[in-house]
Amino acid sequence: MQNEGKSSEEEPPSLHWGLDPIFSAFARLYIKDILQMKESRQVPGIFFYKAHPIYKVDVLGTVVYKREREDFFCYGVDDGTGVINCLCWKDEQWKEGTETVKCTTLGGFHLAEQLQKLQQAQQTSSCLEIGDLFRARGPIKTSRHRDREIIASTYYKVEDPVLAIQISWMMEVPQLYRRFYDKPFQVPITGSEVEGFQSLPGLLGQVCHTLKDFLRETGMGSFHAHDLETVDSLVSLASRPLHSPSAQQESAEMLSTSKQVHNLIRQAVQILQQEGLVFRKVNSQEEVYQVTEQDQELHKVTKEIIKEDSQREKYAEKGCHFLHILSCVRESYSRNISEPAMHLVLSTLECNSDIISTADNHYTAL
Incomplete structure (x- = not known):
């Protein structure tokens, strides 16, 4: 079983979400993790699994309860780790019934008859019973009762008489966790982008420049990462309000100033490490960095x-x-x-x- 979706990592800035490929994909997560993910403080409807922003998922499980209304179905889906509600809106055909298509036979092909068969097949695949294998894709929402559910954009009954689909799913999902979901996302930085920090957000780029100048001016040979949080020039710069308009509007809900300083300085150190300006001679909890030039x-x-x-x-x-x-x-x-x-x-x-x-x-x- 995978670790809980709740992570001790801080929520990344919304400016970086689109750089994470998982953000644009239907994440195949265990239902247990979907239910435990933390919702974003910046944008409602966005959730985080280990700092990966997620708003739409892909689940496969067994229907354990069913509720039908005029406009939608509600299915309870169980994948063995938990149960989540899937809200599935009915197509217009459910409300209006099968329309009669008036058309002549073309070369032995009965259009009305074939259309009716197609509509019946679609209804059969979207109307499930308890015990059926069910797959749904869609965004995650929190209902008025604070229950988390999936608003299915695509859903259907899965025919799997020899369990081939379920076995394939159970083999693939743990691989996705190991290769992608459980690995923290880092903003990719190319060599040309690091030089001059052109691609970095304004404040982070300035902190990188200031840290780089500080290390050269002082001739410091090594340092502890936490000691940088006592350098006045870095602290005064890193404590400024973020320049992004969306960040300014949500500043009251974002991290405290001390945590912002901590995060920006740590990010700047990581970027200098990627550039080769600093490195860790020995990996330890003390986080001692060597200055390459010194x-x-x-x-x-x-x-x-x-x-x-x-x-x-x-x-x-x-x-x-x-x-x-x-x-x-x-x-x-x-x-x-x-x-x-x-x-x-x-x-x-x-x-x-x-x-x-x-x-x-x-x-x-x-």
């Missing part, structure tokens, strides 16, 4: 690897390839060194005339 030990290790290996016959002609250097540094210094961080180290060593680059990402010592 880590003299890292520079020394890299220089010695290139100096030693470039003397070997294999690398004598062209020098050591970037990936070879990266692999050696990860083995001898830290497995957390990223490719952007390694590029930055090599660039610094080259600027200091400690190494020289040759063709095709090869480096040799001077």
